[in-house]
Amino acid sequence: MQRNLQALSAGKWDARGVTWAGKIALKINPDILEDLSSQVRKKIFVTCGTNGKTTTNNMLCAALENEGQKVVCNHTGSNMLNGVVAAFVLAAGPTGRLDADYACIEADGLLPAMYFQV
Numbered sequence: 001m002q003r004n005l006q007a008l009s010a011g012k013w014d015a016r017g018v019t020w021a022g023k024i025a026l027k028i029n030p031d032i033l034e035d036l037s038s039q040v041r042k043k044i045f046v047t048c049g050t051n052g053k054t055t056t057n058n059m060l061c062a063a064l065e066n067e068g069q070k071v072v073c074n075h076t077g078s079n080m081l082n083g084v085v086a087a088f089v090l091a092a093g094p095t096g097r098l099d100a101d102y103a104c105i106e107a108d109g110l111l112p113a114m115y116f117q118v
Helices: 002-013 018-028 032-037 053-066 081-091 111-115
Strands: 043-047 071-073 102-106
Touching (some): 018 032, 032 081, 043 053, 053 071, 071 081, 081 102
Parallel strands (some): 043 102, 071 102
């Protein structure tokens, strides 16, 4: 838990870009994605493909939020590992906990098989 808090604090502190938070957090805690994604209460949706990933992912996120669900989402289309981790890090609260029913994650083609159970 302490490593998570350090990773979250460091990731949120630096404002050099969306993926930077993920890069910093992974250096401090290589298991941060597993730790944070396991806190999603319902499901994680992963959007991957050639064209239209960002639009599809953001539409799914908006639909869930319109239904009153709390959603972690990488809205900017940062779909490599650092960007995906950053979405979770930036959504986590100061105690290192996520308050999310769902996660809508746009991911590079290889990422889902490597980091999420698909």
